[in-house]
Every structure is written in C-alpha cells, then in structure tokens.
Amino acid sequence: MFDDIRPFRNDEVSQVIEELINEKELQFSLASFVLPKLSKVFPKLSCFLIKQYLRYQQKHLVNIEKIQLEVSKYLSRLVNDSTNGFSFHGIENVAQNKPALFISNHRDIVLDVALVNLALHQSGRETVEAAVGDNLLSKKWVADLMRINRSFIVKRSEETKRAMLKASKDLSAYIHHTITENNHNIWIAQREGRAKDGLDLTNPALISMLLLNKPKQRSIAEYLDEINIIPVSISYEFDPCDTDKAIELATREATGNYEKGDEEDLRSIRQGMMGYKGKVHLEFSAPIKGDYESSKEIASAIDQQIIANYKLYPSNINAHAKLTNQAVDLPVFKDLAKRMHDLNELQQKWFLTMYANPVIAKESLNSK
Numbered sequence: 001m002f003d004d005i006r007p008f009r010n011d012e013v014s015q016v017i018e019e020l021i022n023e024k025e026l027q028f029s030l031a032s033f034v035l036p037k038l039s040k041v042f043p044k045l046s047c048f049l050i051k052q053y054l055r056y057q058q059k060h061l062v063n064i065e066k067i068q069l070e071v072s073k074y075l076s077r078l079v080n081d082s083t084n085g086f087s088f089h090g091i092e093n094v095a096q097n098k099p100a101l102f103i104s105n106h107r108d109i110v111l112d113v114a115l116v117n118l119a120l121h122q123s124g125r126e127t128v129e130a131a132v133g134d135n136l137l138s139k140k141w142v143a144d145l146m147r148i149n150r151s152f153i154v155k156r157s158e159e160t161k162r163a164m165l166k167a168s169k170d171l172s173a174y175i176h177h178t179i180t181e182n183n184h185n186i187w188i189a190q191r192e193g194r195a196k197d198g199l200d201l202t203n204p205a206l207i208s209m210l211l212l213n214k215p216k217q218r219s220i221a222e223y224l225d226e227i228n229i230i231p232v233s234i235s236y237e238f239d240p241c242d243t244d245k246a247i248e249l250a251t252r253e254a255t256g257n258y259e260k261g262d263e264e265d266l267r268s269i270r271q272g273m274m275g276y277k278g279k280v281h282l283e284f285s286a287p288i289k290g291d292y293e294s295s296k297e298i299a300s301a302i303d304q305q306i307i308a309n310y311k312l313y314p315s316n317i318n319a320h321a322k323l324t325n326q327a328v329d330l331p332v333f334k335d336l337a338k339r340m341h342d343l344n345e346l347q348q349k350w351f352l353t354m355y356a357n358p359v360i361a362k363e364s365l366n367s368k
Contacts, residue, residue, distance in 0.1 A: 002174045005153040007129055008144075010063040016148050017061055021054045023141040030054075033270060064150060071149060072121050075114050083277045084237070088119040090284035090309070093230060099179045099186075100287070101210075102128060104232035105200035105306050106189035108241070108272040109136070109265065112234050113187045119282050120185070129178060131188040136265060152178075156192065172212040179227055190302060196245040197350070198357035200233075200310065202302045207295035221291035224298070231285040231302045235311035238339070239354070240275025241268050246343055246351035254346060283309035307361045319355035 008016055020026055024047065031039040031046035039046040061067050079086045094100060106112055117127040132151045137143035143153065152174065155167035178184050191203035214223040239245065244267075251258045261267075285305035292298045314332040321328045322336075340351040 002152075002170065002177070005155070005170065005174060006147075007150045007152055008064070008147045013061065013063055013067070013148065016144050017058055020141060020144060020148070021051060021058060025139065026141050026145065027051050027054075029266065033274070064148070067149060068127060072118065072127075075118050078273060079115070079118065079280070082240075082274060083280050085279045086115070086118070087280075088123075088282035088284070090286075091119065091123045091125075093284045093286050094120070094123075094125055095228075096125065098228055099126075099183050100228045100230045101175065101179060102185065102187045102230050102232050102284075103190050103202065103206075103302055104187065104234050105310070106191060106194050107234060107236055107239060109194065109269050111272050112189065115234060115280065115282055116187055116232055119284075126185055128185040128187040131186070133192060154188075168209045169212050172209050175210065176213045176227060190299075190306065194245075196249055196354065198354035199361065200303070200306050200358070202299040202306075204295040204299040207298045207302075211295060219291055220293075220298075221289065224288055224290070224292075229288040229298075229302065231288065231305040231309075233281075233283040233285070233306045233309040233311070235281045235283075235313070235358075237278025237280065237313040237315050238276060238335075240271045240277060242339060242351060242354065243343060243347075244268065244271070245354060246340070246347045249350040249354070250344070250347040253350070278315070279313060281311040283311065285309055304365060307358070307365050310358050310362065312359060312362065316355050316359050319352040320359040323349075323352050323356050 027047040027050045028039065028043060030050045031043070034050065035046045038049075057070070061070065102116055104112055104116060113128065113130040117130075120127050127150065130146075130151045131154050132146050133154045133156050134143075135156050137146065137153065147153070154171060155164075158164045158167050175186055175188075178186055188206070191201065191206060195201070210227065211220070211223065214220070248258050288298065288301055288305075290301070292301065314329060315336060318328045318333045319336060320326075322333065336352070336355070340348050343351055
C-alpha cells in the first residue's frame with residue numbers, strides 16, 4: 001500500500017543501506033561535507049574513507065529507529081556548530097497521544113524539518129515522516145537516502161492533469177492513513193519551494209490536496225480534528241543561503257527568468273546545513289480547529305499563526321529600518337552589510353527585503 005511514495009520499512013533497510021554504501025556519488029557528496037579539503041585534493045581517497053566509515057556504521061544501522069538515532073546525534077552537533085543557540089516553545093500544543101500534521105514555513109531545503117524533528121526528539125515526542133518533492137529526487141540514491149530517513153515522496157512532475165489528480169488523491173489518502181491508522185506524525189512545508197523573499201504564505205492548493213480524502217458526509221471541522229494540523233514557525237537570525245537567494249530574486253526581476261544550475265540544490269543543502277545561522281527558534285502553535293468554508297480560509301488561519309509566532313531578530317528589524325530610511329543599529333547592521341558586501345545594488349535590495357518582509361507581515365497582521 002502506497003509503495004511508490006512511502007518511507008522504507010525495517011525489512012528493507014539492509015538492502016538499501018548496502019546499495020547506498022556502494023553509491024559513488026553519495027560517497028563524494030558526503031566527503032565534500034565531512035572532508036571538504038581532502039575531497040578537493042584527493043577525491044578517491046576521501047571517497048574510500050567515507051565508504052569505510054559507512055561500512056563500519058552499517059552494523060549499527062539495522063532499522064529505521066537506529067538510523068534516526070544516528071541522524072539526531074549528527075543534527076545536534078550540526079546545530080551546536082552552526083548556530084548561536086537553538087530554542088523552541090509551545091511544545092505543550094503537541095499532544096503525546098495524538099499524531100499531528102505539522103505545517104511550517106519553508107526557508108531551508110533540509111534543515112526546516114530536521115529542526116522540527118530535533119525539537120520533538122528533545123521533548124520526548126515521536127519524530128515525523130517528512131514530505132519531499134520528487135523534483136529533489138532526480139537520482140535514485142537521493143530518493144533512497146530520503147526514504148530510509150522516514151521521508152515520503154510528493155509527486156510534482158506528473159505529465160498529465162489526470163496523473164497529477166491521482167497523485168494528489170494518493171498523497172491525501174497517505175497522509176490521512178499515516179496519521180489516523182499508523183499513528184505517526186507528519187511534516188509538510190506550507191508551499192512548494194523555499195520562501196526566498198521571506199514571505200511565509202500557505203498555498204491553498206496544499207489544503208485542497210489534504211481535503212481530497214475527506215468523505216462528503218464529514219464536516220471540515222471533523223476532518224481537521226482528525227489530521228490535527230499544527231502550524232510551526234521557524235525563525236532564523238541569519239539565512240546561510242541569503243546571498244544566493246538575493247541573486248536569484250534580482251535576476252528574476254531584471255530578466256524575468258532564472259536558470260538553476262545542475263548542482264545548485266546540492267549546494268543549497270550543503271550551505272543551509274553547514275552555514276552560520278545565528279539564533280534559531282521554533283514555535284509550535286495550537287492545532288487549527290473550526291468549521292472553515294474553504295481551503296483558502298484554512299490556509300489563511302495557518303498563515304496567521306505562523307506569522308504571529310515568527311520571532312523577529314535584530315537582523316529583521318534593521319533590514320526593515322534600512323529599507324524604510326529609518327535609523328539602524330550600526331553594530332547590528334554591520335553584520336548584514338558584511339554578508340551582502342559583494343552584491344550589486346538590486347541584489348542588495350532583495351537581500352534586505354527578504355529579512356525585512358517578516359517585519360512587514362507582522363505589522364500587516366497586527367493592523368487587521
């Protein structure tokens with residue numbers, strides 16, 4: 001059931017691990033993460049060392065739980081090394097005995113869901129099955145790596161409307177089944193693609209997909225109670241990919257188009273994980289409840305929670321001040337100026353805009 005999109009099961013781990021260990025592209029990718037200098041000078045040696053390490057770890061990685069445990073150890077070290085503090089609040093909104101569908105804003109390809117998992121793990125709660133778009137899974141080994149770490153596939157590249165509708169219905173059924181029958185938490189981003197401009201808005205089409213599995217006789221309120229949507233606000237003091245995002249946004253404004261490079265997603269993943277983020281905060285909101293009349297209303301309710309609970313840092317406040325010709329805190333703004341030093345004028349405008357937009361969104365929400 002759902003074999004083409006579900007995560008791997010424990011009885012599939014051994015074979016998948018063996019295939020991954022022998023995958024040369026994975027070896028080199030890990031080497032570039034773990035042994036960046038050596039991989040540039042001696043790529044074959046670095047890949048050999050990575051393969052030997054994976055072979056050593058293989059005896060420990062016997063099931064999904066063991067894999068998740070290893071990932072959590074690595075993630076904790078990564079957060080300690082690349083942030084100036086990680087915090088979370090509102091975990092009391094996550095019931096121990098009722099699985100949830102976490103819908104968060106989307107700023108980083110990998111780290112958003114990883115941080116949700118870290119918060120859940122640290123508070124003694126079950127981690128999530130995570131949605132990942134097939135646009136990021138062009139290679140089988142990448143898909144295998146995600147699925148062995150409790151990810152399921154969102155099909156976005158079906159060629160016909162009929163195929164896309166079937167994929168959406170299957171995904172809706174899978175999410176409902178996983179929450180209500182398998183009693184597992186799920187995470188999905190509020191929209192496809194990262195919010196590169198800093199505007200965190202839920203796509204109503206996502207909510208429409210979730211409701212495809214709702215029986216006609218069941219009210220929206222009842223169905224929302226079943227899938228238990230908990231909005232999550234993820235706030236980064238600094239975005240490790242901020243300059244790349246600013247360049248893309250400026251290019252789109254100037255030319256109307258942006259061509260993504262072959263290795264751009266991989267570079268974004270690497271930079272997002274390893275790059276400095278300053279302080280990082282997660283806020284878990286109360287579940288979305290009520291008999292809403294449309295997907296758009298539900299999406300708006302999620303947006304209100306995510307924006308209201310987004311933590312504003314001096315980086316946000318000073319970027320907004322600079323854009324609106326107000327006085328800035330010079331020592332704080334110096335950090336931003338250093339990050340955007342090599343950008344041209346249009347790129348700098350977008351750089352500041354992505355940091356300022358959460359301030360503008362909060363002001364707009366508070367004025368309603």
